[in-house]
Amino acid sequence: MIQSRYKLIPQFTLKDEEGKDFSWTNLLGRYTVVYFYPKANTPGCTLEGIDFTRLLDEFNGNVIGISPDDCKAIASFKSKKGLRVKLLSDPDKIVAEQFGAAKDGKLIRSTFIVDPWGRIRREWIKVSVNGHAEEVLEEYKRIIEKDQTLNDDILVRRAFRGIRPDPVEDEKIETLLKAAQLAPSCMNKQPWRFLVVRTKENLEKLHSTLSEGNYWMKQAPVMLIVYTDDELGCQLSDRRNYSLFDTGTAVGLLLTQATQMGLVAHPVAGYDPVKIKEIFGLNGIIITVIAVGYWGNLDILNEKHATIELGNRIRKPLEEVAKFI
Amino acid sequence: MIQSRYKLIPQFTLKDEEGKDFSWTNLLGRYTVVYFYPKANTPGCTLEGIDFTRLLDEFNGNVIGISPDDCKAIASFKSKKGLRVKLLSDPDKIVAEQFGAAKDGKLIRSTFIVDPWGRIRREWIKVSVNGHAEEVLEEYKRIIEKDQTLNDDILVRRAFRGIRPDPVEDEKIETLLKAAQLAPSCMNKQPWRFLVVRTKENLEKLHSTLSEGNYWMKQAPVMLIVYTDDELGCQLSDRRNYSLFDTGTAVGLLLTQATQMGLVAHPVAGYDPVKIKEIFGLNGIIITVIAVGYWGNLDILNEKHATIELGNRIRKPLEEVAKFI
Numbered sequence: 001m002i003q004s005r006y007k008l009i010p011q012f013t014l015k016d017e018e019g020k021d022f023s024w025t026n027l028l029g030r031y032t033v034v035y036f037y038p039k040a041n042t043p044g045c046t047l048e049g050i051d052f053t054r055l056l057d058e059f060n061g062n063v064i065g066i067s068p069d070d071c072k073a074i075a076s077f078k079s080k081k082g083l084r085v086k087l088l089s090d091p092d093k094i095v096a097e098q099f100g101a102a103k104d105g106k107l108i109r110s111t112f113i114v115d116p117w118g119r120i121r122r123e124w125i126k127v128s129v130n131g132h133a134e135e136v137l138e139e140y141k142r143i144i145e146k147d148q149t150l151n152d153d154i155l156v157r158r159a160f161r162g163i164r165p166d167p168v169e170d171e172k173i174e175t176l177l178k179a180a181q182l183a184p185s186c187m188n189k190q191p192w193r194f195l196v197v198r199t200k201e202n203l204e205k206l207h208s209t210l211s212e213g214n215y216w217m218k219q220a221p222v223m224l225i226v227y228t229d230d231e232l233g234c235q236l237s238d239r240r241n242y243s244l245f246d247t248g249t250a251v252g253l254l255l256t257q258a259t260q261m262g263l264v265a266h267p268v269a270g271y272d273p274v275k276i277k278e279i280f281g282l283n284g285i286i287i288t289v290i291a292v293g294y295w296g297n298l299d300i301l302n303e304k305h306a307t308i309e310l311g312n313r314i315r316k317p318l319e320e321v322a323k324f325i
Numbered sequence: 326m327i328q329s330r331y332k333l334i335p336q337f338t339l340k341d342e343e344g345k346d347f348s349w350t351n352l353l354g355r356y357t358v359v360y361f362y363p364k365a366n367t368p369g370c371t372l373e374g375i376d377f378t379r380l381l382d383e384f385n386g387n388v389i390g391i392s393p394d395d396c397k398a399i400a401s402f403k404s405k406k407g408l409r410v411k412l413l414s415d416p417d418k419i420v421a422e423q424f425g426a427a428k429d430g431k432l433i434r435s436t437f438i439v440d441p442w443g444r445i446r447r448e449w450i451k452v453s454v455n456g457h458a459e460e461v462l463e464e465y466k467r468i469i470e471k472d473q474t475l476n477d478d479i480l481v482r483r484a485f486r487g488i489r490p491d492p493v494e495d496e497k498i499e500t501l502l503k504a505a506q507l508a509p510s511c512m513n514k515q516p517w518r519f520l521v522v523r524t525k526e527n528l529e530k531l532h533s534t535l536s537e538g539n540y541w542m543k544q545a546p547v548m549l550i551v552y553t554d555d556e557l558g559c560q561l562s563d564r565r566n567y568s569l570f571d572t573g574t575a576v577g578l579l580l581t582q583a584t585q586m587g588l589v590a591h592p593v594a595g596y597d598p599v600k601i602k603e604i605f606g607l608n609g610i611i612i613t614v615i616a617v618g619y620w621g622n623l624d625i626l627n628e629k630h631a632t633i634e635l636g637n638r639i640r641k642p643l644e645e646v647a648k649f650i
Contacts, residue, residue, distance in 0.1 A: 003638065004481045005474065011635075028621030029489050029587065116587030116620060117481045147585050148497070149330065154504050154578050156329045156442050164354050170649060172473070177647045179479050181640050183577060186594045188639060194647040202650050238598040239610045244569040249592075251570075252508060252577015253479050260472050262354065262441030267574075269511045273563040280650075285564045295441060296353030310336075313328065314513060315506050322502045322519040324495060325527050325605075 006119035009034070009112075010098035014066065014088040017075040022088055027114050031144055032062040033136055035111040035127075036090075036101035040069040040077035044109070044129045049083040051133035056084050058137055066090050068107060100125065111136055113143060153259040158313060160264045161216040161305050163293035168222050170198070172261060173292070176224075179257035185246035191233030192247040195225040195280055205279050206289070211270035219300055220291035225276060226251060226267070229284030247287055258292065266291045331444035334359070334437075335423035339391065339413040342400040347413055352439050356469055357387040358461055360436040360452075361415075361426035365394040365402035369434070369454045374408040376458035381409050383462055391415045393432060425450065438465055440472070478584040483638060485589045486541040486630050488618035493547050495523070497586060498617065501549075504582035508575035511567035516558030517575040520550040520605060530604050531614070536595035544625055545616035550601060551576060551592070554609030572612055583617065591616045 002008065009024055016022045027034070035052065037045040045067070052063045063085040067074065074087040088095075096102035100123070101110035109129075113122040113136065121143050124136070173196055185191060197206050198221060206225070207218050217223065226247060233243030251267060258265035273286035301309060327333065334349055341347045352359070360377065362370040370392070377388045388410040392399065399412040413420075421427035425448070426435035434454075438447040438461065446468050449461070498521055510516060522531050523546060531550070532543050542548065551572060558568030576592060583590035598611035626634060 002481050002483060002635075005477050025487075025621050025623050028487075028623075029491075029589075029619030030621070031587070117584075119477070119481065147587060148500070150500055150503055151582050151585055152330050152444070154507050154582060156327050156444065157507065158327060159509050162350075162353075166354075173649070174643065175473070175475055177643055178475055181643060181646060182479050182482065182638075184484050184580070184592060190641050190646060192646060196647060196649040199650065234594060236594055240594065240598065240612055241566065241569055242594065242612075244566055245573040245576075245612050248570040248573020248575075249577040249580070250573075252574040253581060255509070255574070256578060256581050257476050257479060259442075260476055262356070262472060264354075267509060269559060269561055269565065269567065273565065287565055287567075287570050294354030296350050296355070298350050298353075310327075313507075316515050318499065318502055318506060321506060321515060321517060322521060324498070324521040325524065 002117060004117065004119050006121065009114055009118045009120060010095060012095045012098065014090055014095060015071050016089070017071060017078050017087050019071045022086070024118070028118055029116045030062050031060070031116065031140065032064060032114045033059055033111060033140060034064045034066065034099070034114055036096050036099065036107060037065055037067050037109055038107045040067055040073045041080070046081055048129045048132065049077070049081055049085060051129070053082070053084045055133050055137050059140060064088060066095060068093050113140055115143070115147070151256070153256050157255060157259040159266045160295050160309060161266065162295055162298040162301055162309055163216065163220045163264050163291060164295070164297040165219050165221055166294050168263065168293060172263065173222060175261065176254050176257050176263075176265070176292070180250040180254040183246065183250035183253050185249070186234035186236070186242035189233050189242070189246070191228045191243040192250040193227050193232070193284075195227070195282065196222065197225060198222040206276070209272045209275040209279065214268055214270045216300055216305065217268070217291045219297055220293045222292040224290040224292060225280065225282070225286060226288045226290060227282055227284050227286045232284070244285070244287060251288065251290070254290070262294065264291070264293055264295045327442060329442065329444050331446065334439055334443045334445060335420060337420045337423065339415055339420060340396050341414070342396060342403050342412050344396045347411070349443070353443055354441045355387050356385070356441065356465065357389060357439045358384055358436060358465060359389045359391065359424070359439055361421050361424065361432060362390055362392050362434055363432045365392055365398050366405070371406055373454045373457065374402070374406055374410060376454070378407070378409045380458050380462050384465060389413060391420060393418050393421075436461055438468060440468070476581070478581050482580060482584040484591045485620050485634060486591065487620055487623040487626055487634055488541065488545045488589050488616060489620070489622040490544050490546055491619050493588065493618055497588065498547060500586065501579050501582050501590070501617070505575040505579040508571065508578050510571035510574070511559035511561070514558050514567070514571070516553045516568040517572040518552050518557070520552070520607065521547065522550060523547040531601070534597045534600040534604065539593055539595045541625055541630065542593070542616045544622060545618045547617040549615040549617060550605065550607070550611060551613045551615060552607055552609050552611045557609070569610070569612060576613065576615070579615070587619065589616070589618055589620050
């Protein structure tokens with residue numbers, strides 16, 4: 001199954017109002033509300049069904065009610081009360097247990113917002129019905145809106161130079177590398193390699209290879225030498241060198257992870273790659289060196305860099321790099 | 326200034342207890358609590374100062390109290406009450422106004438959690454002092470813990486194949502491309518190019534170039550042809566081809582953005598690049614084709630792919646790709 005720190009929905013199949021199988025895979029690729037209710041036709045459950053039905057369009061039709069009632073009971077409940085939500089029968093409360101909506105064989109009225117990857121993004125256990133559907137809708141919309149927005153760590157990231165010399169723990173660097181390592185690669189070859197330089201002695205050796213314009217990197221407590229080689233990745237027809245491309249993808253993930261963690265990660269090309277290979281005994285292509293550290297040391301920057309640091313970000317208009325056909 | 330959807334702290338300089346300048350840049354690279362209080366030595370403000378002082382170590386020492394009092398007053402307040410938080414003097418309430426902690430010249434007791442990029446991640450306007458510092462600490466820890474965790478969209482992402490044919494709006498594809506476009510590149514050359522294929526006719530043309538194993542891509546409502554060429558990016562000494570590397574970085578950002586939006590984005594190498602260039606009139610290196618769409622269409626997969634889809638993710642151990650020195 002997929003990996004996540006969120007609780008994931010169980011891989012269930014239940015019967016619906018018509019006695020047909022309904023699989024958990026129907027929830028994938030969609031934002032869905034799954035609610036568990038104790039018994040069809042009782043007052044609270046009726047009100048809850050009516051409330052979710054009334055708001056169903058705003059939930060994009062994706063509301064599923066699950067109860068221990070049998071298929072016949074939920075079919076009659078649905079038609080009698082004019083419900084439009086999908087109803088499923090979970091007679092043994094097994095799925096309810098898996099969601100955490102039943103304990104010691106007793107169903108607990110509960111609601112879950114499930115995202116397109118099956119992650120439970122929000123849960124309400126022991127629900128009180130009044131106004132509940134409205135509260136769920138508000139949260140449902142909030143989650144979708146946040147997800148559909150340009151990632152703020154991607155947006156805020158810049159090639160910042162004003163790095164403080166304060167140390168960065170190895171544990172944090174490991175998290176960056178784990179993010180990089182989760183990149184896809186051609187034939188899953190994972191052609192990226194990292195040398196994490198963070199002792200004073202080794203940093204000083206690396207400083208000697210930097211171009212003059214990269215004076216600011218000497219403040220960085222950690223630098224990552226990123227390298228690869230042709231034989232580490234796929235080399236395919238028509239000049240497709242996946243060693244370099246895949247390593248770039250891994251660095252893309254690393255940069256976003258660093259920004260989320262409040263770390264500057266600034267990749268540069270201004271260094272002597274041959275000298276780096278000599279000093280550190282590396283082979284292949286030294287494709288970038290990434291300076292890592294905390295931001296805020298703006299006083300070290302020369303005038304030009306100080307202006308860039310807080311200036312506007314310059315990018316080509318989208319239509320210059322992309323075309324829709 | 327940096328771009329963000331969060332409100333950013335103003336670029337202020339205020340005098341501290343010793344009459345020394347204190348710049349907003351001291352907040353960068355750190356998680357800081359900034360609280361505004363009306364008047365030194367009054368009961369509520371004293372209690373608030375004492376509470377934040379008591380919890381100061383848990384805030385990593387990063388708590389700043391700002392009031393309209395002059396430097397002498399805050400110095401005496403600090404020593405008399407044994408406060409250890411940093412106090413700043415904002416006599417004209419200008420910084421308070423900029424934060425949103427003053428209105429019509431009147432200071433409103435308020436607290437802000439500022440992250441390492443100067444983003445205001447949480448605010449309390451009109452604070453009631455009792456138990457407030459504890460509440461702020463809880464939120465402060467929650468934000469840091471979340472930020473320091475491996476990004477869940479990076480973690481959950483897989484090269485999923487079970488794509489539903491449901492259409493994906495151009496607007497969403499534009500958001501993906503905007504994320505890609507925010508990647509860094511050597512000399513800011515932005516060497517990546519995207520052809521977004523989403524009409525039936527053009528998709529069918531593209532299908533004819535796919536390898537047999539990529540049958541599942543025929544379900545995808547959108548495919549991105551990603552290409553570049555040597556002269557679009559830096560070509561530096563020792564085989565450093567930044568066209569490919571930078572395009573990879575851009576794709577790394579795009580994949581994370583897609584996952585956040587609930588979209589599968591699966592880059593493949595199994596296609597005929599020469600045929601793609603002929604059909605669509607492109608030049609250069611067709612480095613990948615990315616299938617985009619919603620997940621959950623698992624029934625279309627052959628047995629091998631169905632197993633992989635929900636199987637374990639295989640990666641080399643970290644020590645095979647990274648070394649700390």
